[in-house]
Amino acid sequence: MQKDKQNDASWQSSVNEIETLIREYGNDVLRTAYMYVKDAHVAEDIFQEVFIKVYKNLSTFVGNSSIKTWIIRITINTCKDYLKSAYNRRVVPMTDYREDAISTESDYDEVEKRDTNHLIKEAVLSLPAKYRDVVMCVYFNDMSIAETAKVLNIAEGTAKSRLARARQKLKDVLEGRVSDEF
Known part of the structure; x- marks a missing residue:
């Protein structure tokens, strides 16, 4: 007992x-x-x-x-x-379909913010895995470079250089997409 x-x-x-x-x-x-x-x-x-x-x-x-x-x-x-x-x-995954109805300025702002977040997320997901992993740890999980290096089993210097390269790749991708829209 x-x-x-x-x-x-x-x-x-x-x-x-x-x-x-x-x-x-x-x-x-x-x-x-x-x-x-x-x-x-x-x-x-x-x-x-x-x-x-x-x-x-x-x-x-x-x-x-x-x-x-x-x-x-x-x-x-x-x-x-x-x-x-x-x-x-x-x-094969099924995707959700939803139509956005914009009726006010705040609705427009919300849709624009969601579109921007989607664009950034897609840009991050388009990165090669070694860069995407570092970005996700640092920016999405608020980890330090040291914590990121431990999680990914890489040296801190490697984590720093991958983050720098990832930032540059994201900048190139996002600037390319924005310039394509205009």
């Missing part, structure tokens, strides 16, 4: 810890997953899978990096596994 109470207390402590991690890092995980898989429903599935992995492996976390870095690394690896999977290569 005493052992059951200890197990229940231990289990409840783990659940509380996972809930805290989900509240603290859940948005980062979901955003990272979405940027990789480009599908909200799949990103939500990956989110769940990531936190199941975190729950199962939390006792193995040794603290060589921050918990956020560890969780984002799990997220990136889970996304890469999904993208390599046979299931992903065979399934």
Whole structure:
């Protein structure tokens, strides 16, 4: 009976810890997953899978990096596994269709902001993986260069140079798209 109470207390402590991690890092995980898989429903599935992995492996976390870095690394690896999977290569995603109705100035501003965000997201997604990964860590997950280097298993200098190259590539892509529109 005493052992059951200890197990229940231990289990409840783990659940509380996972809930805290989900509240603290859940948005980062979901955003990272979405940027990789480009599908909200799949990103939500990956989110769940990531936190199941975190729950199962939390006792193995040794603290060589921050918990956020560890969780984002799990997220990136889970996304890469999904993208390599046979299931992903065979399934054709359905896209949501929605017509934008613009009736006021604020509606126009909102649509313009959404279009700009979409343009930037598409530009980031068009980058080669080594640059996209650095941009996502630094700008979308608010990681430092040191944390980014740990997550991606690269040297800090490499992370800095990839970020600089990624910025230049983004600038070239975005300036090219903007000049094409006018």
